[in-house]
Amino acid sequence: xxxxxxxxxxxxxxxxxxFYDGSAIINxxxxxxxxxxxxxxxxxxxxxISGSEYGTIxxxxxxxxxxxxxxxxxxxxxxxxxxxxxxxxxGSAVPAITSAPVATAxxxxxxxxxxxxSHEDEQVxxxxxxxxxxxxxxxxSESGVNACFFFTAEEVLNAPDLVRQTIxxxxxxxxxxxxxxETDYPETAALLFEAARVAVLLVAAPAAxxxxxxxxxxxxxxxxxxxxxxxAVDADAYASAPYSAEIWLGNSSAQAVSLRLGCDxxxxxxxxxxLSTLRSGKxxxxxxxxxx
Numbered sequence: 001x002x003x004x005x006x007x008x009x010x011x012x013x014x015x016x017x018x019f020y021d022g023s024a025i026i027n028x029x030x031x032x033x034x035x036x037x038x039x040x041x042x043x044x045x046x047x048x049i050s051g052s053e054y055g056t057i058x059x060x061x062x063x064x065x066x067x068x069x070x071x072x073x074x075x076x077x078x079x080x081x082x083x084x085x086x087x088x089x090x091g092s093a094v095p096a097i098t099s100a101p102v103a104t105a106x107x108x109x110x111x112x113x114x115x116x117x118s119h120e121d122e123q124v125x126x127x128x129x130x131x132x133x134x135x136x137x138x139x140x141s142e143s144g145v146n147a148c149f150f151f152t153a154e155e156v157l158n159a160p161d162l163v164r165q166t167i168x169x170x171x172x173x174x175x176x177x178x179x180x181x182e183t184d185y186p187e188t189a190a191l192l193f194e195a196a197r198v199a200v201l202l203v204a205a206p207a208a209x210x211x212x213x214x215x216x217x218x219x220x221x222x223x224x225x226x227x228x229x230x231x232a233v234d235a236d237a238y239a240s241a242p243y244s245a246e247i248w249l250g251n252s253s254a255q256a257v258s259l260r261l262g263c264d265x266x267x268x269x270x271x272x273x274x275l276s277t278l279r280s281g282k283x284x285x286x287x288x289x290x291x292x
């Protein structure tokens with residue numbers, strides 16, 4: 001579904017040349033789109049949340065929304081702080097996420113942002129199910145963060161150079177079992193050794209295969225890497241990864257937890273938001289180790 005706006009003529013139409021009421025406008029170089037029309041066209045809703053330390057918040061949601069307003073405010077705090085700080089420094093917000101702006105600027109509270117709660121004594125182990133995309137590697141490099149990537153045999157066969165690049169940038173690699181670990185692990189481990197001359201002891205699997213993989217690892221002297229929070233399987237969870245992670249971590253009393261994400265071409269923005277959330281909370285980021 002696509003919606004096209006002609007700024008000069010004021011026409012608005014979709015990919016089927018169906019015209020709609022509502023026009024885009026440009027003001028001082030910034031283009032503003034009709035919010036109500038955009039929400040109706042893409043089948044989403046919008047509401048306002050008052051009482052935030054950063055002013056009135058405009059929230060756009062779909063039927064799949066999983067967070068209450070209070071949970072959303074808590075989870076999005078680091079993103080809002082970025083907008084707030086940038087607005088105070090430059091007088092205009094530089095959006096980190098593309099969205100339909102409203103024609104009037106949201107009021108900004110004069111109160112100073114509250115200091116983030118520190119979790120310096122809490123460790124978060126970060127890993128990925130699958131081969132990394134260039135955007136994911138770039139996001140990790142920009143943040144100075146290392147992670148562990150669990151490859152399948154097919155991914156190693158298709159891109160052995162990516163395995164070498166991943167290791168060369170300081171990340172760890174392991175085996176991602178998608179079927180019988182007795183077959184998956186030896187094959188993938190051999191391919192990883194052939195591609196990068198690394199002997200791999202780390203192994204992981206989706207939830208449905210975790211017990212079989214754990215048992216196999218114990219028998220073979222390998223290290224099974226479980227995770228406490230995973231968005232590796234459910235692609236619909238990608239969009240809520242930063243928010244669900246912060247809420248889950250905030251409710252956890254454990255001193256060390258593991259977080260695993262899926263690898264996706266569009267996952268870099270989500271990863272950047274997640275890393276910002278973890279950094280703002282001063283969590284200690286770690287990588288799964290063969291000695292664990």
